[in-house]
Amino acid sequence: MSDQRIRVGVIFGGRSGEHEVSLRSARSIMDAIDREKYEVLPIGITKEGRWITGPDPWQTLASGEDETIPAALLAEPGDPTLKAIEPAPDETVKRLRDIAPVDVIFPVLHGPFGEDGTLQGLLELADIPYVGAGVVGSAVGMDKAIFKAVMIAHRIPVLPYRLVLRSQWEAKPEAVIRDLEADLNYPMFVKPANLGSSVGVNRATDRAALVAGLNDAARYDRRLVIEQGIPAREIEVSVLGNDDPIASIPGEIVPGDEFYSYADKYINDAAQLLIPAPLDDETVARVQELAIRAYQAIDCAGLARVDFLLDRTSNELWMNEVNTIPGFTSISMYPKLWEASGIPYPELIDRLIQLALERHAEKSRNKTSYEPEA
Secondary structure (H helix, E strand, O other): OOOOOEEEEEEEEOOOOOHHHHHHHHHHHHHHOOOOOEEEEEEEEOOOOOEEEOOOHHHHHHHOOOOOEEEEOOOOOOOOEEEEEEEOOOOOOEEEEEEEEOOEEEEEOOOOOOOOOHHHHHHHHHOOOEOOOOHHHHHHHHOHHHHHHHHHHOOOOOOOEEEEEHHHHHHOHHHHHHHHHHHOOOOEEEEEOOOOOOOOOEEEOOHHHHHHHHHHHOOOOOEEEEEEOOOEEEEEEEEEEOOOOEEOOOEEEEOOOOOOOHHHHHOOOOOEEEOOOOOOHHHHHHHHHHHHHHHHHOOOOEEEEEEEEEEOOOOOEEEEEEEOOOOOOOOOHHHHHHHHOOOOHHHHHHHHHHHHHHHHHHHOOOOOOOOOOO
């Protein structure tokens, strides 16, 4: 580890439909981080999946400029150094040039190839501390269908849902529609199983809308989740910690659209965030308890935003999803809920980095070889 400031590699962008959201989150984190304690090393990933560095990779991605310095981290323990990829003098091969070692990685990659365990696997192989859930927690939190199956196993309530493969939808659309209409009632919500920020999410109130929603979701994933729609309030709570997580006060989102869509989140600025959520004490306690149970059920670490649906008619509480790399933009619920709970934004970033270092130290206690007794 560096002798003075801790060097934090902030990774953003990525090969995901949430690329632009990632840029916004990363900008907020880099602007708010304590520069007297941390040195920031920005690491960008293009929409094509190329890692880049340079004087300002964030600006490069935000502006769409072509001039970049290719970069890489090696999946090899003992060399936590960001490297530039450069042509050798004869230009027939590439060579690696050390840029700087990193003490900890702060992934700010929403969606596939960043929030789903893939990046976490690379960092585990490289033995580099990183903020957030590990491979298992990230993968289960990302896949909505597997997540719901885990919740059911832990007796945490989820709404009725069905999983449809893109290949099934393309091969037998009439049969898929018939089965969905037999099992669920309108309205239904159609979602890609592995994406966030409401990308590819549609509310279907009739067959035509259901067909359109399935086609849209199939653009983003091979696994499509169809959920029973209810008249719901959207309740969210932030969770922080490793083995002993804590939950923030809950907040409520009042959508400006018919549901909390991508446009509602990032374009129209019409949604209202109610912090704290207008809930009775019993419901607040129930939300916090279920949030921590879900967090621990998928072996989450560092942080997550846990989302619930509260039925307006029956007042039943349903688990919706766990976001293991929630948004960190200026309008994002995760930091806002912690600020209202007494942890300001810069301190929250500091805690997350310290949790990453603590988790890595704890994991370093594991033996990686076995020698049977004689």
